[in-house]
Amino acid sequence: MTGPRTVAVVPAFNESGAIGRVVGEIRAARFGIDVVVVDDASTDDTAAVAEALGATVLRLPFNVGIGGAVQTGFRYAVEEGYERAVRLDGDGQHDAAEIGRLFEPLERGEADLVIGSRFVDGRGSYRPPFARRLGIRVFARLVSLLGGQQVTDTTSGFIALDRAGIELFAREYPHDYPEVEATLVALRSGLRLSQVQVEMRERETGASSITFIRSLYYIVKVLLALLVASLRRYPRLEEARR
């Protein structure tokens, strides 16, 4: 295998209906990529399906939430010495064919974290319902303001990382509803961030984990996390990188 060792981290909770396709598409999209499925204590056969397709499966003994699951994958990447990682969700909403485009800024050495954003330019087809669009926009504005760089999509779970990014998120990653806060932590830690326009699919099986009460909790939790994260000090990574 040539080029930097690359791993795809796929958090999955009860995704036996979709995980097979996800793993297959990742391996078809990028030659030589290792696929790590983090099974967040699924009660179906998500782990078995993923394993049968040749993915490495990390089995959490109980449900720790999406952020805790993703972080498990990043810790694996640190321990195994991977230099690049991409995170895709196990429900198939992220298109593996776009992994290559996500890695481009890393390959050019321009970024440590690349966010697959639905709103970089106006060309994306994703038109969320009003309330969600508002929420996504408010979070993006807030993170841009607090992080000092324009970010268009802070709720995207489709991201690519170089070694510095992997190490940061292996250490610092929120356990639930992680994306918004993680973006701010990355900026405040001095990671270079770029964004790539991507399309996301409607989910095919399972149900979205966002319900009304949860979205209330989501908003309040994330706002508090952003406030606290902007009060904390994070060690800057520039020195470590060079």
Add this chain to the structure above:
Amino acid sequence: MTPVRVSIVGVLASVLLILVVLELVRGRRLKERYALLWLATGVVLLVLSAWRGGLNTIAGWVGVTSYPPAVLFAVATLFILLVLLHYSTVISKLTDENVELAQRLALLEERVGRPPSGPRSPAG
């Protein structure tokens, strides 16, 4: 002035609290670490119940003129809030540690289940 009966009940209740906490620690059902705030609660309430003049003085400081034992309630409430807040921090720490243990277990199990020292499948 605080009614004598209120003082007596206050003293008895505080002593009971202290004794129960000590007994829990003695029986190893409560760690010293988590008993300290409870003991402090018991001791402060005991002092304020027994030292009637002191309670009156403190009530005067904080502007409670009509019924000094209200200060007992306020102090007790404050300590209970402290204990609860302390427990919230303990739970948060335990949650983080628990998740980290789960993560490390997942990583270890994957490593142990892998064939020893053999090369990993290139696309695995």
